[in-house]
Amino acid sequence: MATIVVNGVKRELQAPADTPLLYVLRNELELSGPQFGCGVAQCGACTVHVDGQPMRSCVAPVAAMSGRKVTTIEGLHSRAAKAVQKAWVELDVVQCGYCQSGQIMSATALLEQNPTPTDTDIDHAMAGNICRCATYVRIRAAIHAASATLSA
Numbered sequence: 001m002a003t004i005v006v007n008g009v010k011r012e013l014q015a016p017a018d019t020p021l022l023y024v025l026r027n028e029l030e031l032s033g034p035q036f037g038c039g040v041a042q043c044g045a046c047t048v049h050v051d052g053q054p055m056r057s058c059v060a061p062v063a064a065m066s067g068r069k070v071t072t073i074e075g076l077h078s079r080a081a082k083a084v085q086k087a088w089v090e091l092d093v094v095q096c097g098y099c100q101s102g103q104i105m106s107a108t109a110l111l112e113q114n115p116t117p118t119d120t121d122i123d124h125a126m127a128g129n130i131c132r133c134a135t136y137v138r139i140r141a142a143i144h145a146a147s148a149t150l151s152a
């Protein structure tokens with residue numbers, strides 16, 4: 001049995017050590033923010049933060065999370081996170097919504113490390129997050145809007 005810290009809370013797990021973190025988050029801890037998309041680290045729908053860095057939880061064995069800080073969108077409360085969520089609403093970024101938890105996790109991680117990203121920085125940071133509704137233009141605009149909020 002593994003113990004991990006998710007959204008600031010220590011959790012004792014029943015899942016085997018090689019279970020993907022995403023399955024533990026959704027099925028055992030009932031955190032439905034991270035989504036299952038491809039299952040092979042190609043779409044970004046399952047993105048969470050591990051020690052502040054974006055990580056594809058579909059391919060991360062839960063045993064590797066021991067002693068590390070896992071954050072899902074449910075536990076995202078930083079200043080950058082609030083700026084991102086506000087911008088997402090104001091610019092009406094979401095279409096079907098399936099990819100958006102992962103998009104917000106990657107965008108927040110970017111702004112926490114680089115509060116004034118260029119278009120190139122944004123494209124690089126968001127390259128692994130696929131949106132089948134093609135909301136990319138609004139995502140980029142929302143990241144710039146969140147950046148402006150952080151700089152105000």
Ligand code: FES
Pocket residue numbers: 035036037038039040041042043044045046047056057058059
């Ligand atoms: S479900 Fe993890 S990257 Fe697609």
Ligand code: FES
Pocket residue numbers: 094095096097098099100130131132133134135
């Ligand atoms: S909003 Fe539909 S997949 Fe991105």
